[in-house]
Amino acid sequence: MKRSRYVALLAMGASALALSACGESETPAGVYTSVDQCIADKQFSEADCRKAFDVAKEEHKKVAPKYASKTDCEADFGAGKCETAPYRTSSGGSTFMPLLVGYMMGRSMGGQSAFTPQPLYRTPGGTNFRTGDNRVVTNKTGLQSVPQSTTSSAFKSTTTSRGGFGRSGSVYGSTTSSGRTGSSSGG
Amino acid sequence: MERIAVSPRHDWKKTAEEHGFDFHSLEGDPYWDESAYYKFTLEQIEDELETAAENLEEVCFDIVDRVCGSEELMAKLAIPDEFRDYIADSWRGQEKNLYGRMDFCYDGKGPPKLYEYNADTPTSLYETSIFQWVWLEQAMERGLIPKGCDQFNSLHEKLVAAFGKLGVDSTLTFACARDSLEDKGTIEYLADCARQGGLETQSLYMDEIGVDPEGHFTDLDDVTIPWLFKLYPWEWLLREEFARNIPGSGTHFIEPAWKAILSNKGFLPLLWEKNRSHPNLLPAYFEGDPEARALGDSFVKKPLYSREGWNVEVTVKGVTHAAKDGKYGAEGHILQAYQPLPDFGGVFPMCGVWLVASEPAGMCIREDRNIVTTDDARFIPHVILD
Numbered sequence: 001m002k003r004s005r006y007v008a009l010l011a012m013g014a015s016a017l018a019l020s021a022c023g024e025s026e027t028p029a030g031v032y033t034s035v036d037q038c039i040a041d042k043q044f045s046e047a048d049c050r051k052a053f054d055v056a057k058e059e060h061k062k063v064a065p066k067y068a069s070k071t072d073c074e075a076d077f078g079a080g081k082c083e084t085a086p087y088r089t090s091s092g093g094s095t096f097m098p099l100l101v102g103y104m105m106g107r108s109m110g111g112q113s114a115f116t117p118q119p120l121y122r123t124p125g126g127t128n129f130r131t132g133d134n135r136v137v138t139n140k141t142g143l144q145s146v147p148q149s150t151t152s153s154a155f156k157s158t159t160t161s162r163g164g165f166g167r168s169g170s171v172y173g174s175t176t177s178s179g180r181t182g183s184s185s186g187g
Numbered sequence: 188m189e190r191i192a193v194s195p196r197h198d199w200k201k202t203a204e205e206h207g208f209d210f211h212s213l214e215g216d217p218y219w220d221e222s223a224y225y226k227f228t229l230e231q232i233e234d235e236l237e238t239a240a241e242n243l244e245e246v247c248f249d250i251v252d253r254v255c256g257s258e259e260l261m262a263k264l265a266i267p268d269e270f271r272d273y274i275a276d277s278w279r280g281q282e283k284n285l286y287g288r289m290d291f292c293y294d295g296k297g298p299p300k301l302y303e304y305n306a307d308t309p310t311s312l313y314e315t316s317i318f319q320w321v322w323l324e325q326a327m328e329r330g331l332i333p334k335g336c337d338q339f340n341s342l343h344e345k346l347v348a349a350f351g352k353l354g355v356d357s358t359l360t361f362a363c364a365r366d367s368l369e370d371k372g373t374i375e376y377l378a379d380c381a382r383q384g385g386l387e388t389q390s391l392y393m394d395e396i397g398v399d400p401e402g403h404f405t406d407l408d409d410v411t412i413p414w415l416f417k418l419y420p421w422e423w424l425l426r427e428e429f430a431r432n433i434p435g436s437g438t439h440f441i442e443p444a445w446k447a448i449l450s451n452k453g454f455l456p457l458l459w460e461k462n463r464s465h466p467n468l469l470p471a472y473f474e475g476d477p478e479a480r481a482l483g484d485s486f487v488k489k490p491l492y493s494r495e496g497w498n499v500e501v502t503v504k505g506v507t508h509a510a511k512d513g514k515y516g517a518e519g520h521i522l523q524a525y526q527p528l529p530d531f532g533g534v535f536p537m538c539g540v541w542l543v544a545s546e547p548a549g550m551c552i553r554e555d556r557n558i559v560t561t562d563d564a565r566f567i568p569h570v571i572l573d
Binding site for chain 1: 206207229232316317320321323337338339340341342343344354356357358362364365366367376379383385387392393394395396397398399400401403405408409410411412413419420423424426427428429432571
């Protein structure tokens with residue numbers, strides 16, 4: 001048969017709200033506090049453990065919450081648990097971020113982690129590992145099921161400018177078009 | 188290949204609207220037209236159209252590889268200087284592609300000839316994938332067409348599967364230009380496929396995308412966009428204000444940047460230059476190339492960047508037929524051999540073969556009453572029946 005066995009649409013013509021009612025899906029991830037712990041667990045190769053940690057360290061700079069004062073940072077993460085962040089405030093002052101206490105990595109898919117390895121944080125007295133945007137991942141190390149949303153490489157930022165894309169459509173989509181939908185970017 | 192008249196389903200408009208296909212007509216004229224269908228043999232589909240698409244995809248990749256290693260060829264394709272490395276890196280880094288559509292001139296007898304490859308932002312996807320499929324099932328059920336018909340159309344299944352394999356590790360953001368109902372319908376459909384493939388999605392307009400102080404692109408909640416499906420041509424993206432942010436943004440684009448090479452009409456002469464005996468290619472040359480004289484007095488002139496037939500000029504036996512006048516053409520032109528579409532009783536069908544993750548996945552037929560297929564063409568369903 002040369003055609004699809006079924007075609008089904010989740011939401012077209014229906015309310016997209018129906019989707020958010022679904023339970024959140026989980027995904028397997030290796031959660032470790034150090035490269036040594038990862039290697040000892042034998043779920044991942046030594047090379048994968050090291051590579052994932054390096055990536056998580058880089059991500060750490062980007063996704064860790066930033067504070068304008070060390071006191072504020074330590075209020076959230078505990079005394080001695082913060083470091084200087086590699087960013088300055090707009091007035092030139094230092095910024096601070098919590099120390100990375102662990103990392104998580106995805107199962108290998110064709111030599112690549114299923115998602116970008118992520119740094120993990122922990123609040124004082126808390127047992128849960130959390131992502132940079134404060135989502136609970138798990139309270140255990142080793143190979144775990146974690147909420148899929150926590151493996152995301154997206155992070156909360158600030159937007160300084162919008163509207164730098166999207167103008168060509170109005171330039172090239174001629175108003176003389178007798179096309180069925182006006183200016184389309186397709187072809 | 189035959190064109191067969193058939194009764195439209197009496198309730199097709201209602202069915203279309205129920206399926207979210209709300210651009211089925213415009214200005215009163217139906218774009219979806221089920222008063223006829225095209226019938227193919229399985230051999231025509233498998234041995235001719237599918238094989239041509241599969242084989243050309245490989246041939247195309249050889250040329251992309253060549254362009255990525257050559258400043259000169261990048262310049263010939265009018266790819267802006269500052270993005271050449273970025274594009275080449277996207278190819279060498281094997282950034283995955285999702286889909287494309289090859290438009291063929293095919294009459295059911297000779298080999299299909301490639302007119303062009305819409306590799307970056309092809310539309311008419313939903314009507315191919317879903318509405319044509321629904322028509323087939325209902326038309327068989329109601330006895331409008333013979334039982335046992337099949338269709339070259341596993342587009343939906345292949346799209347769902349492909350989204351799951353792209354390696355997306357965050358919400359996948361879909362974006363298109365404002366003010367096009369068709370483009371919006373297309374990204375809504377693709378986002379639906381992506382969710383069925385296990386991804387989380389969100390949609391916005393291109394002009395809603397922002398940048399943060401480190402140059403990442405952001406959505407309306409100021410969250411970065413690590414994965415972006417853009418139904419927006421690369422040649423437009425690379426010439427807009429935020430273009431300079433693209434290489435350092437960390438955003439994975441679908442389609443990837445190397446599609447800027449494939450969707451460029453200048454790709455056609457490069458293909459021809461290296462594959463002059465290929466049964467599925469038409470001779471093509473850059474304008475001004477002395478070799479273009481080989482085309483004689485009948486040829487088609489296309490701007491390097493052109494969409495939906497805009498500014499495509501047809502010259503037959505020295506007589507030039509006026510182009511649909513748009514704003515393309517500033518970057519130069521190519522000339523392609525004139526190969527008229529087959530005449531099926533005053534209408535001219537063009538076969539669009541879809542590829543998903545580089546595999547042939549389905550077909551749409553758009554029929555025009557004009558010599559150049561434009562966005563005024565009507566969509567006619569097809570069946571396979573031996």
